[in-house]
Amino acid sequence: MKLYDNRRAPNPRRVRIFLAEKGITVPSVQVDLLAREQKSESFRRKNSLGSVPVLELDDGECIAESVAICRYLEELQPEPALFGRDARERAQVEMWNRRLELGLLVPVGQVWIHGSPHTAKLVKQVPAAAEFNRGVIARFLRWLDGELAASKFVAGERYSVADITGLCTLDFATVLVGISIDSTLSHLSRWHAAVAGRPSAQA
Amino acid sequence: MKLYDNRRAPNPRRVRIFLAEKGITVPSVQVDLLAREQKSESFRRKNSLGSVPVLELDDGECIAESVAICRYLEELQPEPALFGRDARERAQVEMWNRRLELGLLVPVGQVWIHGSPHTAKLVKQVPAAAEFNRGVIARFLRWLDGELAASKFVAGERYSVADITGLCTLDFATVLVGISIDSTLSHLSRWHAAVAGRPSAQA
Numbered sequence: 001m002k003l004y005d006n007r008r009a010p011n012p013r014r015v016r017i018f019l020a021e022k023g024i025t026v027p028s029v030q031v032d033l034l035a036r037e038q039k040s041e042s043f044r045r046k047n048s049l050g051s052v053p054v055l056e057l058d059d060g061e062c063i064a065e066s067v068a069i070c071r072y073l074e075e076l077q078p079e080p081a082l083f084g085r086d087a088r089e090r091a092q093v094e095m096w097n098r099r100l101e102l103g104l105l106v107p108v109g110q111v112w113i114h115g116s117p118h119t120a121k122l123v124k125q126v127p128a129a130a131e132f133n134r135g136v137i138a139r140f141l142r143w144l145d146g147e148l149a150a151s152k153f154v155a156g157e158r159y160s161v162a163d164i165t166g167l168c169t170l171d172f173a174t175v176l177v178g179i180s181i182d183s184t185l186s187h188l189s190r191w192h193a194a195v196a197g198r199p200s201a202q203a
Numbered sequence: 204m205k206l207y208d209n210r211r212a213p214n215p216r217r218v219r220i221f222l223a224e225k226g227i228t229v230p231s232v233q234v235d236l237l238a239r240e241q242k243s244e245s246f247r248r249k250n251s252l253g254s255v256p257v258l259e260l261d262d263g264e265c266i267a268e269s270v271a272i273c274r275y276l277e278e279l280q281p282e283p284a285l286f287g288r289d290a291r292e293r294a295q296v297e298m299w300n301r302r303l304e305l306g307l308l309v310p311v312g313q314v315w316i317h318g319s320p321h322t323a324k325l326v327k328q329v330p331a332a333a334e335f336n337r338g339v340i341a342r343f344l345r346w347l348d349g350e351l352a353a354s355k356f357v358a359g360e361r362y363s364v365a366d367i368t369g370l371c372t373l374d375f376a377t378v379l380v381g382i383s384i385d386s387t388l389s390h391l392s393r394w395h396a397a398v399a400g401r402p403s404a405q406a
Contacts, residue, residue: 048350049302061291068298075290087278088264094271099252106309114332129317129332147251 010172020200213375223403351390
């Protein structure tokens with residue numbers, strides 16, 4: 001197997017952390033996103049959408065989309081279970097992972113697209129859309145803080161792929177997108193410190 | 204089990220079609236979205252985000268998010284497999300389902316939020332964001348049409364949950380959001396006719 005990766009992008013980091021939590025090592029290739037290498041003809045043969053991460057299997061079959069890659073790795077090596085241990089837990093982890101993607105990662109992506117100087121040359125930005133989504137994010141984080149008051153990790157008492165999604169999204173939001181997080185959200189910041197403090201977060 | 208449903212919204216329809224393909228019958232309760240019943244205190248005890256669908260289990264545990272519900276139902280009744288039959292197929296189905304969600308359902312949702320008269324009273328719309336996302340959708344559909352030239356269904360030769368996502372998203376886009384689809388996309392329209400013609404599409 002081979003992972004097409006990029007050190008600065010949030011989605012490949014999700015796969016690297018997942019691998020680290022599993023204790024799996026996979027050789028990786030850095031894809032130069034600034035040089036638009038992911039949009040090259042040769043890379044599009046691996047993922048016609050032209051994005052990273054991509055996991056290439058030994059026979060050349062390629063899996064794109066970070067969660068699809070993680071799910072495949074979970075099947076190869078079930079322990080520790082990061083998608084849940086039984087049907088109910090898996091449903092809760094899936095629910096939480098999606099809540100964080102749709103409620104947080106998607107609007108953070110909108111702020112990135114419409115509000116970042118990094119993307120200004122690539123798209124016709126709509127600054128009001130960035131502003132709108134900053135509001136969506138602030139409300140979502142307030143809600144998430146309330147939920148984290150009652151649970152150790154995002155999906156309950158066990159660390160899961162939903163925590164990885166949350167960590168990578170929040171770090172992307174603050175470090176690259178320039179979104180500041182309300183520091184009075186104490187449950188959120190307790191959770192962030194816990195997941196960011198795991199060795200896997202350095203992956 | 205009990206399904207909290209709404210006949211007009213796209214996400215509950217995904218679960219109804221999934222149930223129909225599985226041949227499972229679950230009693231359902233219609234949630235009045237126009238009356239904002241999903242935002243009521245009693246409904247938020249089932250799903251604190253205040254959205255449908257929600258599957259309530261017999262002991263009161265609730266699963267929100269359409270794909271989390273479908274995945275739980277797949278575990279209860281594995282056949283016919285709508286998330287794939289083995290690890291590789293499951294990875295491909297997951298990849299395709301996410302491509303359709305992130306690449307199509309999310310921008311269609313943005314057009315709905317920022318361009319529909321139905322949502323104008325609920326949010327401070329950014330019309331330029333609707334326009335931007337119409338372009339995203341047109342480009343995605345052109346790409347999808349090219350992919351469908353080589354495969355019968357979205358994720359390959361077998362019908363899957365990714366087809367359900369695609370069907371519900373396209374129908375929502377055209378019927379409720381008022382997005383018109385380029386009629387020269389012949390592979391897309393062949394695929395749409397095939398999935399819309401299955402009995403489950405009436406669910």
